[in-house]
Amino acid sequence: MAYCRKCGNMIPDTSTYCIYCGNPTSSNTQVKPNQQGLETAIKIMFFVSYILNIGAMFIAVASLCLIILGLTLYVILPFGLVFLLVLIPLAWMIPMHIYCVTKLNNREPIGLDFKICTLILINVVLGILLICHNDD
Numbered sequence: 758m759a760y761c762r763k764c765g766n767m768i769p770d771t772s773t774y775c776i777y778c779g780n781p782t783s784s785n786t787q788v789k790p791n792q793q794g795l796e797t798a799i800k801i802m803f804f805v806s807y808i809l810n811i812g813a814m815f816i817a818v819a820s821l822c823l824i825i826l827g828l829t830l831y832v833i834l835p836f837g838l839v840f841l842l843v844l845i846p847l848a849w850m851i852p853m854h855i856y857c858v859t860k861l862n863n864r865e866p867i868g869l870d871f872k873i874c875t876l877i878l879i880n881v882v883l884g885i886l887l888i889c890h891n892d893d
Contacts, residue, residue, distance in 0.1 A: 762863060781864075795890050801852045802883040809880070810847045827876050857887070866892035887893055 759770050763780035774781055853875060860867045867887060876884020 792891060799805050799890065800858060800888060802880060806850060806880040806883055810850065814847065848890060853879065
């Protein structure tokens with residue numbers, strides 16, 4: 758007897774779908790080679806986004822140091838803008854990354870709303886990769 762990856766109930770070894778929740782068994786979920794490459798690109802782009810956002814955070818901190826050292830007011834507005842544009846994606850990036858990787862590993866569909874939020878809040882390229890990913 759095997760166990761369902763989604764609900765954890767015991768199912769026969771020969772079944773292709775779980776009789777309790779309808780989730781396909783591992784023998785029935787074959788990933789197309791191009792989808793596997795796309796999933797790898799999505800996971801890599803999350804880490805690239807981490808690096809870009811951390812770099813932007815360093816720029817924001819450097820701007821703050823310059824403001825503290827007494828530069829004029831025209832530096833304050835860009836600092837506030839950079840800080841907000843970096844803080845929001847950085848705060849959402851870790852939970853969104855965990856959610857996305859969990860869905861990809863379990864072969865569960867990722868909603869269009871999540872894909873669009875990723876496109877807007879984290880990284881345009883990552884959002885486009887997610888939108889191009891086929892959830893079938």
